[in-house]
Amino acid sequence: MTSVDVEPGVTESAATPVIEARDLSRHFRVGRGFFSKQQLHAVDNVSFSIGRQEIVALAGESGSGKSTIARLLAGVYKPTGGEIFYQGRPMSSFKSRKDQLSYRGDVPMVFQDPFSSLNPAFRVSHGVLRSLKLHRPELTRQQRQDEAAQVIEAVGLTPAGDIMDRYPYELSGGQRQRIGFAQALAHKPKLILADEPVSMLDVSIRIGLLNLMAELRSSAGVSFLYITHDIASARYVADRLMIMYAGHIVETGPAESVLANPKHPYTDLLLGAVPDPRAPLSLGIEGDTGEPPKVVDPTPGCRFRWRCPLAIDRCHVETPVLRRLGENHEAACHVAEADAGVAG
Template identity: 70%
Template structure:
């Protein structure tokens, strides 16, 4: 079965320096190959500045790629033409944003945005059908009673309820894939689990795939089917969630896990690695971008950029030190 969405060598660079003819480039995303299948939650994990939010905006067509390709249901997004095709893609692949307090217009009731989206993306529905669909999607994200919720203004809802409304807006479009950019990071820890359960419910009951972007690898373990770890614009490790987090192959993934108080991941990293600066991604030279923080770095790491390669079945890492599967099996 072909992937629902796939990227090939996707890159996005930004000019920096403030000068009209500046040639300095910030490499926010470099040569990323990502796949998302139907009914799957893929977690894109990394610290601030790793490039994961830029990836979401590339997939949402907020940014155009500097290089590479994005295909959705086998069709190259660069071939989309006209308002109708772009509107259909945005209906199939909506985005849920990080800040639940800025994503809703405070002037209108929470029903306004959902009804407006239904009218735009599903014009075949009558006014009565739009109202019934409004109630359905609000109930589907766990807000009850929906008849009461839709009459409230955003200031009358908690942060968690507002974020559920964000998922309801996306669900109203009958999406195939939701891009969720740090959807629980601004919520209290006590209510994050409810949003994660909403995402799992949308996958299991509505058949929606989700790209879950997060810096919290513990929540990725809870909700995702696969994990992709980003660092310095590169994907450094990817694989099924349980096998990747039970046996991380890249030193950066080990560093992320060391911050999680989980007895299943008793990993240690050096103090130097934990405190080192993020990588320089402005006009970066070849080499591993994690090498300054890596306790395992060798000479080749400073000159050759590692690429993702299989290390165990369905599990790949971009590391010169980690042995590939064929070597490990020998």
């Protein structure tokens, strides 16, 4: 696969954040009994921003905290710590129903499962029209019909009238997922949170959905947080890539820079599992050994240390923070060296 070309001016416009997370954390109480004090640290002290007309991929294994971040940004979960800023305004200040509806219209989600995201009892048009009625009440009934047809055509489903009259079971998985994007697009969003939107689709139709994201970025001016465990698809569509492990962002930077010159051992491990001829040569990490991450009441130190063959004593006592190791390229690793891959 080849990377999607960034439209002229996108890099400049991306400098202004649509959304920004500062020291964002989300912990869940676990353990037996109501009075249990054990805490699962799903997300810990995460900071990042997403610019205008920018596609940012968040990649990592299952359980790394990716979907928790999406639900924090969507307002499904409240942060345990830190703050989310939307266009410079703290999300915690959105108290009124009007503010919350406006935000959820600006930052909708597209979910992983195209088969359960649509109500089988209603025609395809129902979800799109309902979104328009809720988030754009100024539209008349006829205007809602016209807008629904427009957004359905915008996601590549034609003729729109025929598609709108169908029931979900009459559509393929790829068509259903496009309807999910149409429902999000109906809000005139600023940022779409796409949580593993192609993982349940056949490989043959994934590329169409990834191209759709790039097209919507160009035509509708929308940004994306693309959550995935698939490094190859992240390389194909993303401007920037964030690698997440055990609640921490361990590496971030331009997608090509991170994948061509990984700084963190975990990124190298992910790349080693991808059958991609463009992936860099192995940096000496021969396999995945050691214990899974400890995220219930974790102790200080790198959470990857039990699986990392490059771990030193410092990794067991001090939690690494993101530091710059190249142009706009950061990694949270004690042994990583600037512009030289991962040090041995």
